[in-house]
Amino acid sequence: MTTYAAPPPVLAHGIGGRQDLPIPLGFLLVGAGLAVLVSFVALGVAWRSSRFRADAGRAIPRPAQRLVDHRLTRALLRLAGLLAAAATFYAAAAGPAGANNPAPWTIYVLFWVGLIPLSLLFGPVWKLFNPLRTIHSGIASLSGGAPLYRLPERVGYWPAAAGLFAFAWLELVAPDNDEGGTLIAWFAVYSTIMIVCAALFGAAWLDRGDAFEVYSGLIGRLAPIGRRGDGRLAFRNPFDGLAGTPERPGLVAVVCVLLGSTAYDGFSRSPVWVNLQQSGPLPRGLVGTLGLAGFVLFVALTYWAATSRTGPAALAHSLIPIAVGYLIAHYFSLLLFGGQQAAILWSDPLGTNANLFGTRLLTVDYGILSLTAIAAIRAGAVVAGHICGVFAGHDRAVALLPRGRAFAGQFPLLALMVGYTVGGLTLLFSS
Amino acid sequence: MSRRALIASLLAPVLAVAPVAAGCGGPAGPSPSATADGAPAGSPSGVPVAPPAGVVEIGVTVSGGKVDPRPSVHKIHTGRTVRLTVTDDRDDEVHVHGYDLRLEVRHGKPATLEFKADQPGRFEVETHDSGLQLLQLEVS
Numbered sequence: 001m002t003t004y005a006a007p008p009p010v011l012a013h014g015i016g017g018r019q020d021l022p023i024p025l026g027f028l029l030v031g032a033g034l035a036v037l038v039s040f041v042a043l044g045v046a047w048r049s050s051r052f053r054a055d056a057g058r059a060i061p062r063p064a065q066r067l068v069d070h071r072l073t074r075a076l077l078r079l080a081g082l083l084a085a086a087a088t089f090y091a092a093a094a095g096p097a098g099a100n101n102p103a104p105w106t107i108y109v110l111f112w113v114g115l116i117p118l119s120l121l122f123g124p125v126w127k128l129f130n131p132l133r134t135i136h137s138g139i140a141s142l143s144g145g146a147p148l149y150r151l152p153e154r155v156g157y158w159p160a161a162a163g164l165f166a167f168a169w170l171e172l173v174a175p176d177n178d179e180g181g182t183l184i185a186w187f188a189v190y191s192t193i194m195i196v197c198a199a200l201f202g203a204a205w206l207d208r209g210d211a212f213e214v215y216s217g218l219i220g221r222l223a224p225i226g227r228r229g230d231g232r233l234a235f236r237n238p239f240d241g242l243a244g245t246p247e248r249p250g251l252v253a254v255v256c257v258l259l260g261s262t263a264y265d266g267f268s269r270s271p272v273w274v275n276l277q278q279s280g281p282l283p284r285g286l287v288g289t290l291g292l293a294g295f296v297l298f299v300a301l302t303y304w305a306a307t308s309r310t311g312p313a314a315l316a317h318s319l320i321p322i323a324v325g326y327l328i329a330h331y332f333s334l335l336l337f338g339g340q341q342a343a344i345l346w347s348d349p350l351g352t353n354a355n356l357f358g359t360r361l362l363t364v365d366y367g368i369l370s371l372t373a374i375a376a377i378r379a380g381a382v383v384a385g386h387i388c389g390v391f392a393g394h395d396r397a398v399a400l401l402p403r404g405r406a407f408a409g410q411f412p413l414l415a416l417m418v419g420y421t422v423g424g425l426t427l428l429f430s431s
Numbered sequence: 432m433s434r435r436a437l438i439a440s441l442l443a444p445v446l447a448v449a450p451v452a453a454g455c456g457g458p459a460g461p462s463p464s465a466t467a468d469g470a471p472a473g474s475p476s477g478v479p480v481a482p483p484a485g486v487v488e489i490g491v492t493v494s495g496g497k498v499d500p501r502p503s504v505h506k507i508h509t510g511r512t513v514r515l516t517v518t519d520d521r522d523d524e525v526h527v528h529g530y531d532l533r534l535e536v537r538h539g540k541p542a543t544l545e546f547k548a549d550q551p552g553r554f555e556v557e558t559h560d561s562g563l564q565l566l567q568l569e570v571s
Binding site for chain 2: 017018019022175271274275278279366367371
């Protein structure tokens, strides 16, 4: 029998090394009960004519807006985005292997998960940092060329839906997805497609086709600040912002990818699924890809069936809070703990025993939030997302459907939302 | 070379300031004592030791890419000592996620890792080269 001493803690890290404990049964039952109760309240006693307006909101003072919109502010934000991306991919190329490198933590935790709270607070922030937008405007001003084609309306958000699916696949299925080479390859292909398409169709492509701008933008519909039709930044009711979500083709697809892939992330950690992947007859990557695609398709089909009366696009915005609730429930603790890991690893990004920020020898503190608080936030996020989704959907249904049929008409969507919420809570409880 | 790699190498000199822009100003002070008592208590090699009271024994065998017993969730009370014994038909390295413990496994020889489960959460235990999940520890 041989025993090996453990290496110093800097040697090995697993991306997402710690996962959340299942939520207690009581949280599942109370959450599910609340979801059903609120849904019936919404159906029975809520307002009967639509009240959320996309253009509502109280404008912020003009000097504040001038500062936010100033060319220098914009230039600084773009520079920050460019430098952060350059540092991340330099570390990915030249730093240590796998999860000892800050790059996977920066991409999967600080960037992908960190964009959720930033966008919820400030709106579509990725637009301001996006290094692809900076590179595109650099190329455009050098060549002086206008875009060659007009981006057809029917393209809508479909490229972003495809991009988000590809990123979910990278994060949840791809082999060696914490290795610098894998990350560089994925983002090299993605960036090339984005830059070429932006050259063809102009910056409008990035508004609708860049997966991360669309992700940040849709989450940002819920921000308490937004831009009105007259260009003024305004404090607004998040429901008003949500009601202003552009009904472009592919919006449903984007939301279905977000919901389906997050649910798959929870499900794929269950031992049953692990066994099927490891011991089943099919190759692991194929099983994972089929599982991910299956979850997204399941969400899409059930949503499509439940919205036959109003058309799927008109109610798609009401799924955004539900998707955000799912994202928070699954990933907020990753930001809490993985964010610490990123801060530790950035002290020594190249594995040279540097200690740039004095954090290299620290270890992740898993005790900064109690287990009960973590479980409450996870279950609470799913239920809160559900409640917001129900009211947003109700408001749109009473606007679209004739008065007598509004209540019967929104029942299928309500039942679907209850199903998603109870299903989501069950995933948090059982895996 | 990709555009990004090219840009990255051009901007290498600014690396020293770039992490600030990367937004790692987040959680500032993780406690340095967090895993102080998480270090494994090794037993002298070759000497069989009876498990002390309260030690959770877990044994896993890997052969032909199959894990026996199949991966499952092991529930552990926080503060208990876990003794994990892995036998593999190839040389590999076992990784306990979250606790960041590694165990070298030599072809056919059982290898043992003992550690105190003092951090609550769900942690996967995986082999590094073959990428197989052996089990999950649920510490609460």
